[in-house]
Amino acid sequence: MPKVGIPRALLYYNYFPMWKVFFEELGAEVVLSGLTNKKMLDDGVNCCVDDACLPMKVFHGHAVHLKDRVDYLFVPRLISVEKNEYICPKFCGLPDMVINSIEGLPKVIDCTINLRDGNKSLRKAVLEVGGLFTGSLSRIYKAYQKASAELADYERLMLNGATPLEALNGNGPPPADYQYSIGLIGHPYNIYDNYVSMSIIEKLRARGINVLTQDMVCKEELDRIAEGFTKPMFWSFGKKIMAASSYLIDQRNVRGIIYLVAFGCGLDALVGDLVERRIRKKGVPFCMITIDEHTGEAGVDTRLEAFIDMLEWRDTQECL
Numbered sequence: 055m056p057k058v059g060i061p062r063a064l065l066y067y068n069y070f071p072m073w074k075v076f077f078e079e080l081g082a083e084v085v086l087s088g089l090t091n092k093k094m095l096d097d098g099v100n101c102c103v104d105d106a107c108l109p110m111k112v113f114h115g116h117a118v119h120l121k122d123r124v125d126y127l128f129v130p131r132l133i134s135v136e137k138n139e140y141i142c143p144k145f146c147g148l149p150d151m152v153i154n155s156i157e158g159l160p161k162v163i164d165c166t167i168n169l170r171d172g173n174k175s176l177r178k179a180v181l182e183v184g185g186l187f188t189g190s191l192s193r194i195y196k197a198y199q200k201a202s203a204e205l206a207d208y209e210r211l212m213l214n215g216a217t218p219l220e221a222l223n224g225n226g227p228p229p230a231d232y233q234y235s236i237g238l239i240g241h242p243y244n245i246y247d248n249y250v251s252m253s254i255i256e257k258l259r260a261r262g263i264n265v266l267t268q269d270m271v272c273k274e275e276l277d278r279i280a281e282g283f284t285k286p287m288f289w290s291f292g293k294k295i296m297a298a299s300s301y302l303i304d305q306r307n308v309r310g311i312i313y314l315v316a317f318g319c320g321l322d323a324l325v326g327d328l329v330e331r332r333i334r335k336k337g338v339p340f341c342m343i344t345i346d347e348h349t350g351e352a353g354v355d356t357r358l359e360a361f362i363d364m365l366e367w368r369d370t371q372e373c374l
Contacts, residue, residue: 130167
């Protein structure tokens with residue numbers, strides 16, 4: 055049985071259930087890298103280019119962890135995941151970065167996915183990848199259909215308040231009596247990787263705060279809000295982050311918004327400024343936390359504590 059390695063990084067948090075079912079239905083064994091830790095990050099930093107952002111370095115570390123354990127390494131070349139939109143350019147060159155930075159790699163599955171002009175590229179990628187494991191077109195299509203259904207179930211759990219880590223286990227959010235809600239926005243690979251985010255969701259929940267993210271808002275609602283932007287936002291994740299911040303404030307009555315960004319991310323640098331302007335106009339407290347491979351947990355904890363204390367002080371003053 056061929057083994058396909060999938061790094062637990064970048065868009066793993068968006069699409070892993072679909073990838074897993076697709077490969078398993080074609081007779082492959084899916085091997086997932088472990089949870090991000092210091093050694094993985096150090097390995098990624100050592101083999102990745104210096105000016106890469108933290109998430110890219112983390113991905114390289116996960117690839118190093120997998121390379122000697124699998125027959126294939128799945129690193130798709132992602133250009134667009136939505137019609138008429140793009141994602142970060144680094145995703146386009148990710149397979150090349152990995153291949154040229156890490157020695158001793160197995161065969162890399164680097165299919166191209168570009169949905170900007172429709173689903174033709176997706177169909178081609180599905181057939182290309184499926185053809186590595188079977189010559190049966192019907193089996194490939196059935197595997198893809200089952201994988202798509204699995205992804206829909208996964209996204210449904212997140213819409214009901216589960217984080218990806220909870221949804222991957224088929225669970226909803228843990229029952230709790232929260233005092234109030236805070237919006238946590240940012241790229242999924244920043245906010246859901248507990249090592250990268252320093253378990254920010256768990257820390258907020260432990261303080262009795264309900265955490266709402268952009269993945270807990272339905273796509274139709276986000277698209278509706280995005281239509282009201284002054285100019286179209288053609289970055290898929292940027293659009294989602296901006297629309298979600300407005301929705302969480304207007305519809306979910308969050309007390310404040312935290313934006314977790316990676317140092318050196320050009321998209322976050324642009325979108326962060328736009329998000330902050332929109333939020334501050336509505337008079338809602340906003341906190342941006344920037345992380346990289348040198349960020350210390352104590353510093354993040356201090357920022358969180360100060361933000362929470364400010365929210366609680368603000369509520370006290372408004373009641374006077």
